[in-house]
Amino acid sequence: MNRALLILLALAGAVTAAEITPERLLQAQSDPNTWLMYSKNYSGWRYSELKQINTTNVRRLAPAWQFQTGVTGKFETSPLVFDGMMYVTGPTNHAYALDLATGRQIWHYSKPLPPGVSICCGQVNRGFAALGNKLFKLNLEATLVAMDAKTGAVLWETQIDDIKKGYSGTVAPLVVKNKVILGVAGAEYGIRGFIDAYDADTGKRAWRFWTVAGPDDQGGASWGGDSWQRGGGSIWVTGTYDPETNLTYWGTGNPGPDWNGDQRPGDNLYTTSVVALDVDTGKLKWHFQNTPHDVHDWDSISDPIPIDSVINGQKVKAIVQANRNGYFYALDRASGRFLYAKPYTKVTWSDGIDAKGRPILIPGQDPTADGNKSCPAVGGGHNWQATTFNVQTGWYYFTTTEGCQTYYKNHQEFREGLLYTGSTGSPLPLEPTSGAVIAMDPGNGAIKWKFELVSPPPSGLVSTAGGLVFAGTREGHFMALDAKTGKVLWKYQTGGIVIAPPITYALNGRQYVAVAAGSTMLTFALPE
Amino acid sequence: MKTVMLLAMAAAVGAAQTPRTNPLAGNPKAAEEGRVAFRGSCSLCHGIKGEGGRGPDLTIGNYSVGSTDGDLYGVISEGAAGTEMPGFAARYESDDIWRLVSYLRSISGSGTSRVTGNVSNGEQLFWTKGQCGQCHLVNGRGKRMGPDLSQVGRTRSAKYLRESLVNPGLDLTPGYQMITVVTKDGKKIVGAQRSYDDFSVQLMDASENYYSFQKSDVASIKQEYKSLMPDTYGKLFSEAELNDVVAYMTTLRGTRR
Numbered sequence: 001m002n003r004a005l006l007i008l009l010a011l012a013g014a015v016t017a018a019e020i021t022p023e024r025l026l027q028a029q030s031d032p033n034t035w036l037m038y039s040k041n042y043s044g045w046r047y048s049e050l051k052q053i054n055t056t057n058v059r060r061l062a063p064a065w066q067f068q069t070g071v072t073g074k075f076e077t078s079p080l081v082f083d084g085m086m087y088v089t090g091p092t093n094h095a096y097a098l099d100l101a102t103g104r105q106i107w108h109y110s111k112p113l114p115p116g117v118s119i120c121c122g123q124v125n126r127g128f129a130a131l132g133n134k135l136f137k138l139n140l141e142a143t144l145v146a147m148d149a150k151t152g153a154v155l156w157e158t159q160i161d162d163i164k165k166g167y168s169g170t171v172a173p174l175v176v177k178n179k180v181i182l183g184v185a186g187a188e189y190g191i192r193g194f195i196d197a198y199d200a201d202t203g204k205r206a207w208r209f210w211t212v213a214g215p216d217d218q219g220g221a222s223w224g225g226d227s228w229q230r231g232g233g234s235i236w237v238t239g240t241y242d243p244e245t246n247l248t249y250w251g252t253g254n255p256g257p258d259w260n261g262d263q264r265p266g267d268n269l270y271t272t273s274v275v276a277l278d279v280d281t282g283k284l285k286w287h288f289q290n291t292p293h294d295v296h297d298w299d300s301i302s303d304p305i306p307i308d309s310v311i312n313g314q315k316v317k318a319i320v321q322a323n324r325n326g327y328f329y330a331l332d333r334a335s336g337r338f339l340y341a342k343p344y345t346k347v348t349w350s351d352g353i354d355a356k357g358r359p360i361l362i363p364g365q366d367p368t369a370d371g372n373k374s375c376p377a378v379g380g381g382h383n384w385q386a387t388t389f390n391v392q393t394g395w396y397y398f399t400t401t402e403g404c405q406t407y408y409k410n411h412q413e414f415r416e417g418l419l420y421t422g423s424t425g426s427p428l429p430l431e432p433t434s435g436a437v438i439a440m441d442p443g444n445g446a447i448k449w450k451f452e453l454v455s456p457p458p459s460g461l462v463s464t465a466g467g468l469v470f471a472g473t474r475e476g477h478f479m480a481l482d483a484k485t486g487k488v489l490w491k492y493q494t495g496g497i498v499i500a501p502p503i504t505y506a507l508n509g510r511q512y513v514a515v516a517a518g519s520t521m522l523t524f525a526l527p528e
Numbered sequence: 529m530k531t532v533m534l535l536a537m538a539a540a541v542g543a544a545q546t547p548r549t550n551p552l553a554g555n556p557k558a559a560e561e562g563r564v565a566f567r568g569s570c571s572l573c574h575g576i577k578g579e580g581g582r583g584p585d586l587t588i589g590n591y592s593v594g595s596t597d598g599d600l601y602g603v604i605s606e607g608a609a610g611t612e613m614p615g616f617a618a619r620y621e622s623d624d625i626w627r628l629v630s631y632l633r634s635i636s637g638s639g640t641s642r643v644t645g646n647v648s649n650g651e652q653l654f655w656t657k658g659q660c661g662q663c664h665l666v667n668g669r670g671k672r673m674g675p676d677l678s679q680v681g682r683t684r685s686a687k688y689l690r691e692s693l694v695n696p697g698l699d700l701t702p703g704y705q706m707i708t709v710v711t712k713d714g715k716k717i718v719g720a721q722r723s724y725d726d727f728s729v730q731l732m733d734a735s736e737n738y739y740s741f742q743k744s745d746v747a748s749i750k751q752e753y754k755s756l757m758p759d760t761y762g763k764l765f766s767e768a769e770l771n772d773v774v775a776y777m778t779t780l781r782g783t784r785r
Contacts, residue, residue, distance in 0.1 A: 116618075410564045
């Protein structure tokens with residue numbers, strides 16, 4: 001027996017470790033064993049070809065292992081899976097590498113939060129990105145960290161921008177070619193938002209696109225006075241990428257201050273928009289603003305999903321998005337041309353969308369000093385929760401909050417690092433919001449089924465070729481729905497709120513579904 | 529992105545050098561700036577005008593944490609131990625906290641309608657004619673289907689209490705939704721929600737029995753955002769009697785932790 005063969009045999013017991021190359025990321029969809037980026041593939045489909053777990057046997061799905069972080073806070077991570085490892089980010093700058101077979105910890109990264117970080121909505125993180133042997137993660141204090149995937153050791157850490165100006169970071173980065181692309185949060189603290197790309201080897205910034213146009217930029221006239229300086233435009237959710245157009249698509253957040261539009265006259269470009277950027281240069285190719293001059297905090301942060309669809313009888317390379325303002329949109333992904341929009345929940349602020357894609361406003365729906373009821377509620381409609389496009393059914397699936405809210409406004413002087421929202425929204429005490437999981441035909445916006453939930457849904461989704469859509473609830477249930485009918489085929493009480501999006505992968509021929517709930521990472525498989 | 533604003537921040541600044549009186553007292557601009565900050569950071573629990581909600585009514589002007597400017601500064605800065613009130617020292621500079629104190633002083637007393645009733649008469653009415661103890665607990669006496677009222681005088685204004693007596697459906701204590709279950713053999717069970725999700729419900733009825741039902745096992749489960757409390761107290765009690773009951777309830781202030 002020769003030496004080479006011996007080594008090969010020794011390797012057979014180990015999980016094959018192949019470097020994550022840009023090419024491998026481009027082919028991510030074709031490897032169902034792994035989960036290499038936030039939404040499985042560059043199109044953000046969050047769809048797996050795996051079908052070992054399917055509509056006929058999912059009722060037997062059972063826990064495989066659980067990993068308790070012991071860290072409180074909202075656990076919003078979408079894990080990565082490759083090389084026999086699961087890479088998990090937790091709240092408050094924690095992260096873990098877990099042995100995929102057993103759930104045992106291989107390494108733990110943590111970094112104390114420096115004082116003075118302003119964070120709107122929880123000390124959360126939504127996941128890693130990977131390239132080569134590196135993992136990339138945003139820390140809350142607006143830094144980008146590159147780690148050695150084998151050890152968790154920090155290879156470099158780049159300060160993205162100044163926390164004193166209100167900047168923070170929660171999003172899972174997107175790696176394209178040799179660039180790590182990300183955006184910042186902080187619109188509730190008067191930031192001027194942006195999307196950045198960094199060199200994966202050095203951590204040096206390659207480009208920046210401001211989500212708030214400055215006076216000399218195209219779109220700069222859409223901001224009255226100097227309001228652009230604190231115009232908001234957070235990035236909360238990872239963008240998508242189309243290799244054919246070489247464009248990366250990102251949804252941008254609300255203008256600031258959130259609820260007082262008087263302090264920022266104009267359309268406030270490029271907030272509450274979908275922007276398409278050249279991935280090499282960061283130059284804006286096109287933009288589409290869903291909610292010009294937003295005053296309800298209706299971020300356009302739902303995943304912008306590239307799909308090929310038939311719309312109005314024509315084959316179209318589209319971008320679809322279930323927007324927080326209550327409308328489902330389809331755009332041409334090469335040009336940004338508006339194709340159609342259709343409401344998917346109760347909408348009282350507008351009487352439809354005109355032929356150019358601009359909302360037809362209904363007067364009297366804006367926030368006032370004494371409060372004004374409008375629908376949807378401040379969280380949407382569909383918010384940031386990950387969505388899924390199921391290739392098998394051809395349908396698009398997302399969660400929604402059903403209901404309305406009272407919106408208030410106040411004049412507010414800007415002070416650096418302090419909450420800058422121009423008042424607030426408050427729930428209607430006797431009209432609580434509820435939720436739903438929606439299956440939609442993305443070609444025409446028709447709702448195929450709607451699974452109603454007693455509470456607004458906090459979790460993201462994943463769908464599979466096994467005919468299943470997995471979802472989680474505020475009350476702790478993790479469940480499998482029939483992708484065709486919306487019928488619950490399996491459920492499990494996790495004991496903690498399910499905020500994170502699930503993923504699915506395979507190890508040694510066995511399919512697993514994983515999801516974070518409470519402060520625990522759970523995995524499920526069929527009994528052996 | 530702020531469906532729920534998580535405002536709990538580490539309380540980092542000691543109060544050793546904090547003045548005991550508000551250096552911005554009497555400055556109307558400070559109160560107005562405090563009002564704006566209050567809406568952003570405090571209104572979720574204390575109501576948009578400080579009228580109370582999950583947290584105490586701040587318009588009464590009577591605070592369980594103490595009544596001096598320094599006491600108010602301390603609780604905003606450090607939070608209130610044993611309650612859900614977080615500290616804001618890491619978020620707000622000293623002057624910002626004083627602005628909030630200025631705002632609290634400006635609304636203090638605005639929510640207190642004069643309590644004219646007779647406390648002992650009200651206590652008598654509460655337990656006898658009103659039969660309030662059939663559903664409510666006060667310092668260990670009474671029953672447990674409805675909310676515990678042992679410190680309701682601290683968390684709600686007299687105006688709110690009076691409104692709730694006459695029209696209990698105007699506002700609902702979170703977690704006390706009305707649940708009606710009809711079993712497959714036609715039996716109807718009505719009670720107050722303890723837990724409710726997409727697949728099951730847990731409730732307590734007026735006899736303090738707990739029930740747990742799977743939705744798949746019963747004919748129907750209905751959750752309503754309405755109070756189980758009778759809406760007849762406006763007729764049962766005279767105006768004077770209502771004032772007496774309210775007067776008694778404002779004395780229910782629990783024990784200070």
